[in-house]
Amino acid sequence: AAAGYQRYQRLMHGVGAVDFDDLLLVVDQLFDQHETIRQQEAQRFDHVLVDEYQDTSGIQERIL
Numbered sequence: 001a002a003a004g005y006q007r008y009q010r011l012m013h014g015v016g017a018v019d020f021d022d023l024l025l026v027v028d029q030l031f032d033q034h035e036t037i038r039q040q041e042a043q044r045f046d047h048v049l050v051d052e053y054q055d056t057s058g059i060q061e062r063i064l
Helices: 002-014 020-033 035-043 058-063
Strands: none
Touching: 020 035, 020 058
16 A cells, blocks of 8 residues: 555656645645744634534644
8 A cells, every 4th residue: 555655646746736635734834834924824814614623633723
């Protein structure tokens, strides 16, 4: 399974694509490494409504 996932990641990278999990990682790293960007994005919203919050992952919660 690991070899298949590595191949999948190489193919995605080769065409400049990301899947949902990769997108979460990119945003989490961006916010972690660039406080100014995180603050700018946080100021865009007064409130956030999350449907099905019980299904929110740890990384999704950090991004919120």
